[in-house]
Amino acid sequence: MMGMKFEGREEKHRITVMAIFLAGACFLTYYCYVVLGTGRVFTHFFYIPIILASLWWKRKGLGVAVFLAALLIFSSIFFRAEVVAANDYLRAIMFIVIAFVVATLSEQIAKAEESLRESEEKYRNLYESSKDGIAFSDMQGNLLDANQAFLDMLGYTIEEYKKLTYQQLTPKKWHKMEADILKNHTMARGYSDEYKKEYIKKDGTVFPATIRIWLIKDKQGKPIGMWAIIRDIAERKQVEEKIKQYQQILEVSERASWHFSHRILSIREEEKKILSTILHDEVGTLAVALSSSLNAIEEEIKDNNLKAALKTIVKSKTVLRKAIQRLKKTAADLRPPDLDIVGLPVALREYLSNVTKQLDLKINFSMEIDEKKVPNNVAIVLYRIVQEALNNVVKHANARNMKVRLYSLGNKIELIIRDDGKGFDTGIISGGTTIHMGIRGMREMAESVDGRFHIKSAPGKGTDIHVTLPVIEEHKLWV
Template sequence: MALLAISVFLTYYFHAILMLGTVFSHFFYIPIILTALWWEKRSILVAILLGGLVVISSLFYRPELLTLNDYGRALMFVVIAFVVASLSEQLKGREQEVKRQRDLVQRYLDVAGVLFVAIGTDHTIRLVNRHGCEMLGYREEELLGKDWFDTVVPGAFREARRQTFNEAIARKNTLPEQREHPVVTRSGDELILAWQDTVLTGDDGGPIGIIGSGADITDRIRAEEEQREAHDEANLYLDIMTHDINNANAVALGYADLLEATLDGGEQEMIRKLRNGVGRSIEIIQNVTTIRRLHSHETATKPVDLDAVIRTEIAHHPGARIAYRGKPVRVMADDLLSEVFANLIGNSIKFGDPGVEITVRIEEQDGEMLVSIEDTGVGVPDTVKPILFTRFARGTSSRSGKGLGLYITRTLIERYGGRVWVDDRVPGRPECGAAFRFTLLQSGSRQKPPAPPAPPPACRMITARP
């Protein structure tokens, strides 16, 4: 309105006072352009008003000065108003579309259950979602424009994180994997976020910032730490208990040996039962220790001398009748492979007759080693075979154990990428003894999916040797 009032005054002053009509109308472009930017198409009315003002004032004050040029200027006012108003509408339409898209993205980010933040190349926060504001304890306007590192990154990590950010911007590529990043809230609490980010690029391909997302995993990390501490404490108690029980067993065996040497008859039988009971206690402790080692961590397999492991285990049973003809061969296993042979050979001796004969065979087939431990004992009934290697599964004889040894055996073999099963030593005749078989990957071969069990080798006579 002020500009229009000035325009009226200039029209009167130039026409009535100065008797001129060629210069002042150039001023009229200012209100025409401004109203076109503000009011868009309605600015044409202002252009018509000012154009008419020029023509009418010329007719009223100096009709002899009215020329075609005056009509042309009036028409130009309308054209300028129309063009500028059209451009203004397009610009505002694009701005509204950009704003709509931005609001839509903001709504998407607000409903996300993690922190989303866009950080410019100058380290300032350009965008943050509602959950991020709630997590950090700030209002959105308190974060926008602030330096991300100075505001939410703990001081001990600030410079390192800033340097990592600058390096990512320089190479236009962020680390793809998820990391754990600490942040500090407005109240001073420190949170641990599972962080992942990516570089944002502009139309020219240059980096304009980084957008990152972070999920609060503080409670999970603390729970894991508490669980780890509880696990370590439980292991400490278990180590103490295992150590003390082993010491007590050693003392009991020592006294049993002394008593056995001084007693005879039925008393010696009682001592042997005592020794068997202590032996069971030692076996339980050994099984518990092995299971702890199995579940404490995943040990990577390595080449192991299978022949040496077998011969070492056979040497632990000097009174047993065990036949073995092997050859040096390396398989993929670890230090617990000896437990497999200790369990299987030990079972054959424990549950067989006093004269039980055991044969250990190894055979190469398709990058695997097939190991068979056959005995002439009581065998395994067909009804027991499917569950024999499950946890706490027991045989049908009175001397059956707790089932942990075979469960450990299966767990170890599967850990090495093999498979284990039990056959009849003589096909179709379980009473003639059992044949425990398992496969191991040879060193340098790749793991392959389990295949059906290989058919048992032909039965042959065993030449026992002490």
């Protein structure tokens, strides 16, 4: 609205000025022909309104030239009797020609200005709408201009920005590197390759960016400034860091998977050795004992010594019964009971009860869980960990009392195993000892179902084992 009012006032001003010039032309014509009677008009004054009209109104301004040419011709006819001089016609033609040339040139200039204005507006829109920062500085590093994207990155207004230097926006650790790039690349080639650096925001924080610089020269080829395109790569760097972290996690997982697979193979080999030893020791010993007993019975029957034969048979039955019990125990150790059928509480109580009958070890067992909510794979892990912990107590701890507590805590199951044995230093366990293998096996079993395993022990202080397992989702058990 303000622009339209301004244009209206300017147009009125032009018309007023033109009216004054035209009135002056009419007065000069009358004065020269009538008052002075010279028969000549001072026409140089006419060129001023002709040129102004052509500049202001382009071809529409030709009307002024035509009016003044007609004024010159008709005044020559009406105010003197002689024939119109040829130079008056020539002047009239010159008025129109000059007006046409000026109008044409003015139109071309106006079109060029409009094209330049549109081009500037297009590039200004591109400049301002770019998501990358764009900045301009002189050769001394004084900041002269920047688009809104770069101002937003830094947190400055354009007025604040122009009071700074390029060096003030750059951490000191980058100054030498950028000086080398300016000297060896930008000044030598006229541009730099894209490189990484950091910028200081208004609040003092720093953000990473990539930048590329172009040198600006004047007509004589002298450098007068530099354009730079800056891209904030903070988010990209965060993504790269996350990818790097995930790659590291993947590498660790792959190594852990390899070790876990290796551990599985080792466990299988150990179980095969145990089974081979049991078959050799138990079954082999049993076979030798029964063979010897049968031979003795045979001899006693031949000697008609039936009482001795019956006693040998009773002893053989006792040996056979004990061997069967040991084989059952071994089978239970190698393969836990079907927990889906008997349930975890029954299986653990039966197992611990059998241990206490055979050993001088008092076990306090308590359980506060809803076994229906415990996935089968989690139940197997709990059973195995209790089994392995008890084996370690029997073999290494020399404990007299042991406490096993199993209870629910939210969507997790907590298992606590505590003994009053001799304990050990958890920091100096050698990797090849059987106790270390057992602890590692328990930890691997807990972690196989996304659980946590923690052990606390010290010489003379017994051992505490704390296991936490999730019970919401089913997990695969790799044992």
